[in-house]
Amino acid sequence: LIKLVNVHKTYRMGDSIVRALDGVTMDIERGEIIAIMGPSGSGKSTLMNVLGALDRPTKGQYYMDGEDVSGLTDNELARIRNEHIGFVFQSFNLLKRTSAIENVELPLVYAGARNRRERALEALEQVKLGDRSTHKPNELSGGEQQRVAVARAIVTDPDIIMADEPTGNLDSKVSNEIMELFWEFNQDGKTIILVTHEDTIAAFAGRIVQLLDGKIISDTRQTPK
């Protein structure tokens, strides 16, 4: 489904270089649940942004369904994302002046889908926020904003869900509810790629990829849950 070959992401800051990704090669099959782990600053979000086609590598190739995406325009990449990927950002990335339900409707607007309001409310109810749909992000708690971001990622029923630290601000009960939701999606054949620093969340995955200083230091399969 997704193939990375020797991907590098390098930032030049004045006279120093930051190697956020320093040669990453990995294959992801359809229907996997993968947990990406590693210390703070090790390159997890940078890797997720490359996997989600939100950021282009400095070097190396990225194949989606066998096609090299480096040749695609930004518009074509946005269309692939909107049709196939649901992305949960570590910093939520909600529109500040817009209500929760309008934030969740946004991917449906881009896709030209119908029944947007109903589908958005259903996604909010799946993350237990049906009674906060009119609140703007600054009228929501941190964990509630995070759940709106999860609802926005699942509302288009995407093939692949990429979630960067989806439970960082949530208590264990709500965290479990979000993971159960992802688990159900996976039972329907969807691919789930998660970044987490919590072992209890990684336990849901069938595969754990450990990053350190922009490199994969281990990639192991395990029996989930």
Next chain:
Amino acid sequence: LIKLVNVHKTYRMGDSIVRALDGVTMDIERGEIIAIMGPSGSGKSTLMNVLGALDRPTKGQYYMDGEDVSGLTDNELARIRNEHIGFVFQSFNLLKRTSAIENVELPLVYAGARNRRERALEALEQVKLGDRSTHKPNELSGGEQQRVAVARAIVTDPDIIMADEPTGNLDSKVSNEIMELFWEFNQDGKTIILVTHEDTIAAFAGRIVQLLDGKIISDTRQTPK
């Protein structure tokens, strides 16, 4: 040191009412380490904002050192905060167009302190970010931004540190380093008030306050660590 009496914080949204705090009474002694816990949306951040004099209650009294702060102007509250409290926000609240070191220097600028650059760099080194001092927030990982927020809270050497989910984006090694830092501050007689949903972090506290739907449902002392 701090006393809350029957504090309420109520938001009116159209024709519905959100009772973020629904009658909270608590005393905090100098030198305590307190962990405030509870489900997502239970009122933890709202309580922290009232304790940090960042937000006024809708009803009820707030006493700092025996003085009722409701009679103070916003400027006087800002001065008390700058002189006595270091606050770590759940959403970091860093200035986006400013480097890490300039963000950490900011409280020292307000206080008219000397040796600002040196003290700011030292605070960044205490959270292991000495080599990222020139990065702006969008050039830092989530956990690195969180650590800049911690450095900014400790740089003025405040009597009281209030930290809202200070380790939500951090792996366990860096989380422990931040908690060890708070522990050292407490050994120096400083008061630490934390919001967390992680039991491993709450274990450092001598007292745990549990919130549910804006009310304190338990307030228990324990042996820390």
